Amino acid sequence: MKQNAYDDKITYFNDLSASWDETVGNTDENRMRKLRDAFALIRLKPGSTVIDAGCGTGILFSFIEERIGEEGRLIAVDAAGNMIEEAKKKHAAYDNIQYFASTLEHLTLPHKVADAIICFAVFPHIEDKSAALMQCQRLIKEDGALYIFHLSDTESLNAFHHALDAPVRHDVMPHRDELEALFLRTGFRMVRYIDQPELNFIEARIV
Numbered sequence: 457m458k459q460n461a462y463d464d465k466i467t468y469f470n471d472l473s474a475s476w477d478e479t480v481g482n483t484d485e486n487r488m489r490k491l492r493d494a495f496a497l498i499r500l501k502p503g504s505t506v507i508d509a510g511c512g513t514g515i516l517f518s519f520i521e522e523r524i525g526e527e528g529r530l531i532a533v534d535a536a537g538n539m540i541e542e543a544k545k546k547h548a549a550y551d552n553i554q555y556f557a558s559t560l561e562h563l564t565l566p567h568k569v570a571d572a573i574i575c576f577a578v579f580p581h582i583e584d585k586s587a588a589l590m591q592c593q594r595l596i597k598e599d600g601a602l603y604i605f606h607l608s609d610t611e612s613l614n615a616f617h618h619a620l621d622a623p624v625r626h627d628v629m630p631h632r633d634e635l636e637a638l639f640l641r642t643g644f645r646m647v648r649y650i651d652q653p654e655l656n657f658i659e660a661r662i663v
Contacts, residue, residue, distance in 0.1 A: 473538035510578025514543035
């Protein structure tokens with residue numbers, strides 16, 4: 457793992473945590489509509505255990521909670537501890553959320569604990585994507601799923617990151633062929649791939 461690169465990014469996201477929702481537009485009604493439409497592609501059942509990897513301030517929490525209900529379990533993970541603290545404040549009403557300030561690669565949880573892992577707007581920022589996927593393979597139940605998605609197509613997303621004067625400017629979302637190769641090496645198979653304006657959505661399942 458490129459620890460220095462991660463450290464710089466963690467500092468970057470920590471510094472933005474208090475204003476994150478306003479910065480990325482999470483307070484915008486149109487963006488929230490697009491997010492809800494994208495989330496409709498995710499299959500969750502009442503009582504499920506879901507890992508929200510790179511949860512930020514918890515923008516997906518209400519969508520997840522609607523599906524899993526009070527009997528479900530939400531595991532919120534973010535490498536930036538300040539993002540976790542913001543999420544705790546914003547979503548204190550939920551009592552079925554467990555928080556971890558950790559990278560996905562170093563998350564310490566029992567094997568086969570999750571029915572689904574959701575990575576929204578985080579996968580490009582992961583330094584060791586193979587290690588992260590191996591961790592997902594370890595954590596997801598045999599009939600579970602991994603979801604990776606963004607409200608942007610791959611080319612636009614990568615161009616956006618590249619244009620930033622920030623530690624994330626070199627972060628890229630792999631294209632389909634590279635992603636399929638990553639999945640093959642880490643015990644996944646791609647079962648759905650969408651790459652169109654305002655949506656990049658991938659569903660993968662354990663081989």
